[in-house]
Structures are given as structure tokens and as C-alpha cells.
Amino acid sequence: MxxxxxxxxxxxxxxxxxxxxxxxxxxxxxxxxxxxxxxxxxxxxxxxxxxxxxxxxxxxxxxxxxxxxxxxxxxxxxxxxxxxxxxxxxxxxxxxxxxxxxxxxxxxxxxxxxxxxxxxxxxxxxxxxxxxxxxxxxxxxxxxxxxxxxxxxxxxxxxxxxxxxxxxxxxxxxxxxxxxxxxxxxxxxxxxxxxxxVSSTYIFLFLLFGAFLVKTGVGQYFNDLAVALAGKRTGGPAKVAIFSSALQGTISGSSVANVVTSGSFTIPMMKRLGYRKEFAGAVEAAASTGGQLMPPIMGAAAFLMIEFIGIDYWTIAKAALIPAILYFAGVWIMTHFEAKRVGLSGLKDEDMPDRKEVFKKLYLLLPIVAIVVYLASGLSITRAALYGILTTMLVGLFREEKYRSIYPIVFVAGVIAWMTYMTAFAGAGLSFIVLLESFVPAALLTILVSYFFDGNFVDTVDALTSGARTALAVVAATAAAGIIVGVVTKTGLGLKLANSLVDLAGGNVLLTLFFTMLAAIVLGMGSPTTANYVITSTIAAPAIIALGVSELPAHLFVFYFGIIADITPPVALAAFAAAGVSGGEPIRTGLNAAKLAIAAFIIPYMFVLSPELLMIDTNAWGIIWVTFTAVTGMLAIGAGMIGYWYRKVFLIERIVSVAGGLLLIYPGRLSDTLGIATFAVILGLQLLVKRDLIGQPVGVKQNA
Known part of the structure; x- marks a missing residue:
């Protein structure tokens, strides 16, 4: 480029x-x-x-x-x-x-x-x-x-x-x-x-996994892939920021680090195309913060939830999937409507990477796919992380073309040799687990061979030191969080605060959720993800659980709002960092980011009141339907928030559009029926009324 x-x-x-x-x-x-x-x-x-x-x-x-x-x-x-x-x-x-x-x-x-x-x-x-x-x-x-x-x-x-x-x-x-x-x-x-x-087991290993991914070049590849897929679309650079930041969130446990690393590339690109400084910074801040809400890694908080709630990892990741998709769908939709409102096109051909070269490196995504497969297969989290590190090291070997053809042969030979040993001499039957177990010795053999040919020892040492360095702040944060948890356990403070919040709300569910949201945002300001979740889950979550809500929705509720503190003024560290890159005004950047991330302020209420959004107590058809209606609802809310769809959206249309979107997001037969009817009316008006308030035909560029 x-x-x-x-x-x-x-x-x-x-x-x-x-x-x-x-x-x-x-x-x-x-x-x-x-x-x-x-x-x-x-x-x-x-x-x-x-x-x-x-x-x-x-x-x-x-x-x-x-x-x-x-x-x-x-x-x-x-x-x-x-x-x-x-x-x-x-x-x-x-x-x-x-x-x-x-x-x-x-x-x-x-x-x-x-x-x-x-x-x-x-x-x-x-x-x-x-x-x-x-x-x-x-x-x-x-x-x-x-x-x-x-x-x-x-x-x-x-x-x-x-x-x-x-x-x-x-x-x-x-x-x-x-x-x-x-x-x-x-x-x-x-x-x-x-x-x-949790820091001394799961989190440390996944931080090492992230460090090896960075050494493999996956971080830069996320940007290249995002540009190749979204760069030519309407408002391309903003969509590149959303796509790459969602992927970066899988290897970064920090909203600020995510903003700076991917934003240093995407924000100048957005500004060059015509986005306002504050909006360009807001897109990156909202997308980078959302990276921690996206499975499989979720900023390491998922591993803390395992210990706090006592359920398996896969249940947590599965439950978080639809809300995370809705979050990014909301940011994507609103940036699309903003680009249409202002009249911004995609990147020019000279700014686009060679797509053929980008897609030839799709194998760099294998470690992330592999970690999901390992976790879904029933492996322990520790072993899944170790296998993920080995997979990343294997994938990294294919960056060098000189000996690339040797490594697959060595790896396949290692798998066959180990499976032969297990079935012929160790008495194991041929199964998927045996195949999976053969991965480790085959991978180690291939990596040892690579040291002989390529001398990759330096990269491995760099990844080991980089992962440990990233873990230092997590060690301190989790130790301090342990002090807080210890006091809560010793004094019974969690239950006292929960009862006080419920009493303050007069037993009203929505008011209790609102007060808990405020507590989670305030407690989450300036704290890293792991400490953030420990504090909010210890102090704020018991208030929701006291109302009879199950633990998983309650913990995800406070987790969401603790994370969103990073883009909620006045202490919006991710938005401030984005403003530092864009040159925009920090508070306005934070306000724009909060508007783009409106889904994160709505969806937690919805999945507490109706857990179908978390794939709880529902079937495949129910999941498909609730996802469809929720995404459609985000489309309506996005149009109402930005004020543009196929043409300018009038004030009364904006109000009705947002209301219809909320009805669609909330699962329920009546709410879905009313929401779809409202959506159809607004869409029909958009298509039938060809001129906006000032008389401009559809498609004419509006002033920002």
C-alpha cells in the first residue's frame, strides 16, 4: 500500500x-x-x-x-x-x-x-x-x-x-x-x-499464546486481511478498523493497546478519506474495546468466570457469542450509515494490498481456529492453551519459503509414528483423541527440525519474554483483586451492597440493573480487564443475583459494563488514546465512541431479562430467530442514532426507528411482531419518500 x-x-x-x-x-x-x-x-x-x-x-x-x-x-x-x-x-x-x-x-x-x-x-x-x-x-x-x-x-x-x-x-x-x-x-x-x-494458570498461558501470535506476524496480517475484505466498501477504512480490532482483541487483553496498535494504521486512513477526527478515533476506540467481548479469549475474563461461577469454558464462550456479534454489528451499521450520510467511498486501488498475496496467508489464522477446536473437543483449558502455542509455532515456520516444504512432511511423519506407537504398543484404540494427542510430539519434532534448518530459537525466546512481560501487570492486578475479594468474603460486604442496591431500587428489576450498571462503569474506570471483572463481579453482580437472575447473565452484565468504562467519559482511556492518535478532542471522541457502542448499553439488559440471547433454554431455530431479529433491531437503532439510511431520517422517524429496534432486540413474540411492523413502516418510508427535509434527492452528498 x-x-x-x-x-x-x-x-x-x-x-x-x-x-x-x-x-x-x-x-x-x-x-x-x-x-x-x-x-x-x-x-x-x-x-x-x-x-x-x-x-x-x-x-x-x-x-x-x-x-x-x-x-x-x-x-x-x-x-x-x-x-x-x-x-x-x-x-x-x-x-x-x-x-x-x-x-x-x-x-x-x-x-x-x-x-x-x-x-x-x-x-x-x-x-x-x-x-x-x-x-x-x-x-x-x-x-x-x-x-x-x-x-x-x-x-x-x-x-x-x-x-x-x-x-x-x-x-x-x-x-x-x-x-x-x-x-x-x-x-x-x-x-x-x-x-x-487463574493468573498463574490459564491467563499466563493465553498471554504466551498471544505473544507467539504477535511473533508469527498475525497482528499485521489482521490489518491486511481487514483491508482486503472491507477496504473497497462504503466507508472502507472504518470497516477495516472494526474488522481488524475485533480480530486483534483475540490476542490483546488491553483496550488501549488494541487502539494504539491497530489505530495507528486505521485512524490516519479514515482521516485521509474524510472522517472527522473525533469520529475516526471513536470508531477505533469502540471496536478495540469490543475486542475483549468477542470469544474465544474475551480479555481473559472468561477464565475467571469459570472459577467464580463453576461452569465450563465452552458454555461461557457460547453465551457471549451473540451479544458480541450484535455489538460489532451495531458499530459496523452506524459507521456505514455515517459514511453514507457524509458521502464517503472506499479506498482507492493504489491503497489496497494485493488480495491474492493476502489470501495466500490465510493459514496465519489457523492458531485461532485451532484454539476453538481444542476447547470444543473437551481438552482442559491448560492443554488447549499449550496446544495453541505449539500450533502458532508451527504456523510461524511457514513464513520462510526456503524450507517450507520440509515441515509438513516432518509433521505428518511424526503424527503417523506416534499414532502407530499408541495403537500398536500402548494399547490405545484409533480415535479422534489419539489423533489429537499425537499432535504434541509431532509438533515438537517439527519445531526441533526447524531450529536445525532455520534457527528460530531467537523468536521463541522473544515470545517467552514478551509473554511474561505482559503478564506482570496481570499478576499485580489479580493479587490486588484478591485483597478485595478477601475483604468481601471476610465481612460479607458483597451481600450487604447487593441488598442495598435492591432496596434503593425498591425491588424493581430495571432500576436494580441500572444502578448495577452505574456501579460497574465507575468501578471499571481505569482498571485492566481482569481486575475490572473481579471487582465488578464481587461487588455489583450479587445485586442482580439477589433478584433471582442466574449467575451467568449477571456476571456477563457487569463484565460488559466494566469493559465499556474504557469508552465512557469522563475516564475513557481507550477513547483518550484514540484521540491521541487522531488529534481529536478526547471527550467528544469518548461521546462518539459511546454512541457507536450503544449496543453494549442495551444488550446486557436484554440478555438478563431474556436469556435466549445467551443461547440458554432455547433451540437452534430459537437462536437463528433471536439473532435475526436482534441484528435487524441494530439496523433500525443505527439508522435512528446516525440519522441516515437510504436518505436523511426525519426526527420522528429516528424516534420510531430506535423504539422499533429495541422491540426487535428484546426476545418475545409480541415485541418481535411490533418491532417488525415498525421496521417495515420505516423502511417503506425510506424507499418511498425520495427527498429529505431540505429537498435534496437521495444519494446527493450531505455535509457532515
Whole structure:
């Protein structure tokens, strides 16, 4: 493409992420410290792979070592202040905090037998190390994740200690310091609780999977494929942004990172074609935020839901599919109508990639398809992630044409050899599972052969260190979230808040959902996906469950609104990052993004009130019908919100169109009938009335 040089440079992208995403605000280290951090990150990944595949450890030991790796590396990589980051130097305090983190990480492994034999009691030394762990987690979270979640964790700790002084329904008997420290570091209900457990297993492996995808070149391929498929259509660059960001969401757990990486390419392209700065930034922000709502990975929150709700991964991914499709359908429809309203066409031929070359690389999507197949086949999440990493490494071998023909032969030979061994000598019957199990030795054999021919060792090491580096902020966030969950468990705060929200709403379902939505948006502002979901599911979801709603719709409800906080002013980090790329005004960019993402503000209400949208208690025909009516409803809402369809939409038409769209989205025979009738009337008026309010014929370009 001739104008790709207009996209942001790597340095500009990094500067933007450091400004709006605390997880990216790292020092640029040099010398011996850089080597220590490099080998520390590599050791972190190797340790995780070893424990999860070869030699499992007791939960407390594994989680503490995981925590120790994360904290010690955070204090070396993340500066205490922005000013110190600019200097790129470490102070004596950073070294001390890093060394203390190593001590905390080794405490459980070295004293495991003693702690277990104490039967719940702790010594003075235990208290010191437990208190130290809490302080280190809070400081590491402040540096790597940001102030909001740190403040929330501190408030919860204060609430636990000063419970007797709390007003009204918040009062409780209080928790003394010994009990706080014991529950936070010497049980699995605090720092070492469920959030960190998920971080140390599923999330880490899927972050490694994402790192290997990036090294394979999948991220850039998403952009190329999106341009090839959507670039020539009406408003092509905006649709490229939506398509590529939806795909990028499968390998990025951060809305801001997604905005900057894909937006540095798509936003300049949209501006060049005629989109307003704020609208161009809004499209990218809305699409990038939605990437975390799209299965299969969903910003790692799906794995936390497994532990919190106790249902299998596939049920969660299946339930999230239709709402995610509706979200992106809404953004796509509104950008299409905006392009028609303003009169924007697609990309010119010279800006389009060679489609033949793009489609020849479709094999780069195999890892994402494979991860879905692995999860659907009944493999454990851990094994599915490991198989996904191996698949990505295999796919990466086909980038080099020199030895490309050798690898399929080696792989097929490995599969045949292993299946022969399993059926002839190990007594296994020929089955799909045996075929799947033969994948691992065949893949490892092929990768070893590739090192002999191509020397791909450097890329593998880079992916291992990159994945571990991405995991650092997740370690801090989940550890801090564990503090919040621990306090809620110890004090019963979740149930108290749930009852207060229900009482405030007078028992009204819609009002309770509205208040819960506000709580989820506020709690989600400035927090990464994993911590965001832990906080909202612990504090806000119980209010919905108290009304008799099942757990999955309730958890997805708060998850959606926690994510949408990234594009909801005034603290709309994804929208602000997009404005940094586009040069637009941040608040207006956020307002435009919230308008484009209107589906995310509507659909959660619908699937709580009628779970058919989550494929719960319905059949195949029901799923097809509810999807059709919901997408049609988004079409009507999009026309009403933008004010254009086949021609300009009059004010009364806009109101009726939005109302009809809401009726279509809400599942039900009466609502569907009324919605379809309304949709037919509006469509008929659009086709029959050939002139807009100012008398321009259909198809004449309107002013923005």
C-alpha cells in the first residue's frame, strides 16, 4: 500500500501507550539490569511451562512463586513516578523492593510444612512477611496497573479494620491486623485466592499464546486481511478498523493497546478519506474495546468466570457469542450509515494490498481456529492453551519459503509414528483423541527440525519474554483483586451492597440493573480487564443475583459494563488514546465512541431479562430467530442514532426507528411482531419518500 507510512511509528505508539496505559509505562533499561530482567522474564515463562506441564506444585507454593516473579520484576521494570521513568534509572528503593519480593515469593516454598502444621495460626515472622506481601502488592499495583484499583484495595482494607466505625448497613464487628494478614497471605481467600490462581494458570498461558501470535506476524496480517475484505466498501477504512480490532482483541487483553496498535494504521486512513477526527478515533476506540467481548479469549475474563461461577469454558464462550456479534454489528451499521450520510467511498486501488498475496496467508489464522477446536473437543483449558502455542509455532515456520516444504512432511511423519506407537504398543484404540494427542510430539519434532534448518530459537525466546512481560501487570492486578475479594468474603460486604442496591431500587428489576450498571462503569474506570471483572463481579453482580437472575447473565452484565468504562467519559482511556492518535478532542471522541457502542448499553439488559440471547433454554431455530431479529433491531437503532439510511431520517422517524429496534432486540413474540411492523413502516418510508427535509434527492452528498 502506498500510504502506509502515514501510520504511527513504533516510538509514537509506545509513547501513547505509556501516556494512557499504565501497563506500558516501563523503563528502557540498559546494561546489567536489562540482562537481569531479560533472564528473569525468560525464567518466569520457563517456570510456568514446567509447573503446568511436567511437575505440578501445591497451590500455595505455585501461586507464591508466581507472585514473587511478578512483583520482583515489576519493581525493576516499572518506575515509581513518571519523572523517574524519563530518566530510565533505578533507585536504591527499587532494588530493595525487588529483593523483598523475592523473599515473599520464596516464603511459602521454604516454610510450607511449618505453615501447614500450624493449623491456621501464624508466628511473628509469618505476620511480618504477610504484611510485607500486602504492602508490596499495593505498591506494585500502583506502578504497573494504576492508582484506581490500588485505592479501591486500600479502601477495602480500611473497611475491614474499621468495621465497627462504619455507618448504617456497612457496619460489622471489624477485623484485627493479625486476622487481616493471615487471611490475605496464609489462606486461599486473599492475595493467593482465585484471581491469582487463574493468573498463574490459564491467563499466563493465553498471554504466551498471544505473544507467539504477535511473533508469527498475525497482528499485521489482521490489518491486511481487514483491508482486503472491507477496504473497497462504503466507508472502507472504518470497516477495516472494526474488522481488524475485533480480530486483534483475540490476542490483546488491553483496550488501549488494541487502539494504539491497530489505530495507528486505521485512524490516519479514515482521516485521509474524510472522517472527522473525533469520529475516526471513536470508531477505533469502540471496536478495540469490543475486542475483549468477542470469544474465544474475551480479555481473559472468561477464565475467571469459570472459577467464580463453576461452569465450563465452552458454555461461557457460547453465551457471549451473540451479544458480541450484535455489538460489532451495531458499530459496523452506524459507521456505514455515517459514511453514507457524509458521502464517503472506499479506498482507492493504489491503497489496497494485493488480495491474492493476502489470501495466500490465510493459514496465519489457523492458531485461532485451532484454539476453538481444542476447547470444543473437551481438552482442559491448560492443554488447549499449550496446544495453541505449539500450533502458532508451527504456523510461524511457514513464513520462510526456503524450507517450507520440509515441515509438513516432518509433521505428518511424526503424527503417523506416534499414532502407530499408541495403537500398536500402548494399547490405545484409533480415535479422534489419539489423533489429537499425537499432535504434541509431532509438533515438537517439527519445531526441533526447524531450529536445525532455520534457527528460530531467537523468536521463541522473544515470545517467552514478551509473554511474561505482559503478564506482570496481570499478576499485580489479580493479587490486588484478591485483597478485595478477601475483604468481601471476610465481612460479607458483597451481600450487604447487593441488598442495598435492591432496596434503593425498591425491588424493581430495571432500576436494580441500572444502578448495577452505574456501579460497574465507575468501578471499571481505569482498571485492566481482569481486575475490572473481579471487582465488578464481587461487588455489583450479587445485586442482580439477589433478584433471582442466574449467575451467568449477571456476571456477563457487569463484565460488559466494566469493559465499556474504557469508552465512557469522563475516564475513557481507550477513547483518550484514540484521540491521541487522531488529534481529536478526547471527550467528544469518548461521546462518539459511546454512541457507536450503544449496543453494549442495551444488550446486557436484554440478555438478563431474556436469556435466549445467551443461547440458554432455547433451540437452534430459537437462536437463528433471536439473532435475526436482534441484528435487524441494530439496523433500525443505527439508522435512528446516525440519522441516515437510504436518505436523511426525519426526527420522528429516528424516534420510531430506535423504539422499533429495541422491540426487535428484546426476545418475545409480541415485541418481535411490533418491532417488525415498525421496521417495515420505516423502511417503506425510506424507499418511498425520495427527498429529505431540505429537498435534496437521495444519494446527493450531505455535509457532515
Amino acid at each position: 502506498s500510504k502506509r507510512n502515514e501510520s504511527l511509528s513504533q516510538e509514537e505508539q509506545q509513547a501513547l501507550m505509556q501516556k494512557y496505559d499504565p501497563e506500558s509505562s516501563v523503563r528502557q533499561l540498559k546494561g546489567i539490569v536489562a540482562k537481569i530482567v531479560f533472564f528473569g522474564l525468560l525464567a518466569f515463562s520457563i517456570y510456568q511451562l514446567y509447573v503446568l506441564t511436567i511437575h505440578p506444585l501445591p497451590a500455595q507454593i505455585h501461586r507464591t512463586i508466581h507472585l514473587g516473579f511478578g512483583l520482583s520484576l515489576i519493581f525493576l521494570l516499572y518506575p515509581a513516578t513518571k519523572r523517574k521513568q524519563a530518566k530510565g534509572q533505578l533507585g536504591w528503593l527499587d532494588y530493595i523492593l525487588s529483593a523483598l519480593s523475592v523473599g515473599v515469593g520464596l516464603y511459602w516454598p521454604l516454610k510450607y510444612d511449618e505453615i501447614v502444621m500450624q493449623a491456621g495460626e501464624i508466628t511473628q515472622l509469618d505476620f511480618i512477611f504477610g504484611a510485607l506481601a500486602i504492602v508490596l502488592v499495593l505498591e506494585a499495583t500502583r506502578r504497573a496497573v494504576g492508582i484506581p484499583i490500588t485505592v479501591i484495595a486500600l479502601v477495602f482494607l480500611a473497611y475491614a479494620y474499621w468495621g465497627r466505625q462504619m455507618p448504617g448497613f456497612l457496619i460489622h464487628r471489624g477485623v484485627d491486623l493479625d486476622t487481616i494478614v493471615k487471611s490475605m497471605f496464609f489462606t486461599t481467600e486473599g492475595i493467593l485466592g482465585t484471581p491469582l490462581a
